[in-house]
Amino acid sequence: MLSVQSLIQYPVKSARGVAVTSAQVGPYGLTGDRRYIIVSDQGRMLTGREIPATVLIETGYESNALVLGCPGFGSVTLEKPTNRLVDAVKIWGDTVSGYDMGEAAAKWLTAVLGRPCRLLQIARRQNRKPVTPQSFVDAAPLLLVTQASVDDVNSRLAHPVSAACFRPNIIIDGPMPAFAEDTWARIRIGELVIDVLWGCQRCVFITVDPETGTKNTQMEPYETLSTYRTFSDKGVYFGQNVVSRSKGRLCVGDRVEILDVRENLITEKAMKMALNL
Numbered sequence: 001m002l003s004v005q006s007l008i009q010y011p012v013k014s015a016r017g018v019a020v021t022s023a024q025v026g027p028y029g030l031t032g033d034r035r036y037i038i039v040s041d042q043g044r045m046l047t048g049r050e051i052p053a054t055v056l057i058e059t060g061y062e063s064n065a066l067v068l069g070c071p072g073f074g075s076v077t078l079e080k081p082t083n084r085l086v087d088a089v090k091i092w093g094d095t096v097s098g099y100d101m102g103e104a105a106a107k108w109l110t111a112v113l114g115r116p117c118r119l120l121q122i123a124r125r126q127n128r129k130p131v132t133p134q135s136f137v138d139a140a141p142l143l144l145v146t147q148a149s150v151d152d153v154n155s156r157l158a159h160p161v162s163a164a165c166f167r168p169n170i171i172i173d174g175p176m177p178a179f180a181e182d183t184w185a186r187i188r189i190g191e192l193v194i195d196v197l198w199g200c201q202r203c204v205f206i207t208v209d210p211e212t213g214t215k216n217t218q219m220e221p222y223e224t225l226s227t228y229r230t231f232s233d234k235g236v237y238f239g240q241n242v243v244s245r246s247k248g249r250l251c252v253g254d255r256v257e258i259l260d261v262r263e264n265l266i267t268e269k270a271m272k273m274a275l276n277l
Helices: 052-056 103-113 147-154 222-228 268-274
Strands: 002-009 018-020 022-026 036-040 058-062 065-070 074-078 085-091 094-100 117-125 142-146 170-173 184-189 192-201 237-244 248-251 255-261
Touching: 002 022, 002 248, 036 085, 036 094, 052 103, 065 103, 074 103, 085 117, 103 117, 142 147, 142 192, 147 170, 147 237, 192 268
Parallel strands: 142 170
Antiparallel strands: 002 018, 002 170, 002 255, 022 248, 036 117, 058 065, 065 074, 085 094, 094 117, 142 237, 184 192, 184 255, 192 237
16 A cells, blocks of 8 residues: 655755644645745845755744754744745746745844845745745645655665655655656545646755755766656656645545556646646
């Protein structure tokens, strides 16, 4: 039987995730997932691609407050944003606006990351077809990977990596071939129906060790993936972008059922062409 092995929430884009046993989910993804983003003092997006140490920032929620922490820097608790709206944050072609979280957040993050930066809470995001995620995710509301595919990559590496390198929200485990998820079109997890939209095109962020905040000098596992997971658009793919059709709760241990399949992986570019977007 296929089942949910892990659920991970990322309150701040590129910062450390939080493993949870259950989570509310809807068309916008997991509640509280990637609702905050670190930007430069000019409002430009800053992520782990540019600042690998971002992955060392611990995140979590206490009541309605966001709590950030990092060894050697203590922690900061942020209850509400200011009224200052920052427009035109660019995320892969989308324009996203966010409310500035204030001077305490900016001062703490600047000390941790060693450069002037600020924290924004999501306000609004322009339409992105065929999905409109109201968060700071790259593309779709949820990212799914399978343990079988992680194991396949690790079988080719001198030094195995954890699934955390790929920053998934949902990790599926159970008896299946590696990359079986390439052929999934629609699945059921517990009581929720999930549409599998397109494969996730990877970047150098997956070379950042989530435990040390440093890039792999051999560019692994990206280099190995590029030898056998490169498709027609020249992108390197691992995992699937997915979206829930309704609101509900996901739990670790939930059964996963495959409802509909396709012949092979679909890229975002191929989907847009098919939908004339």
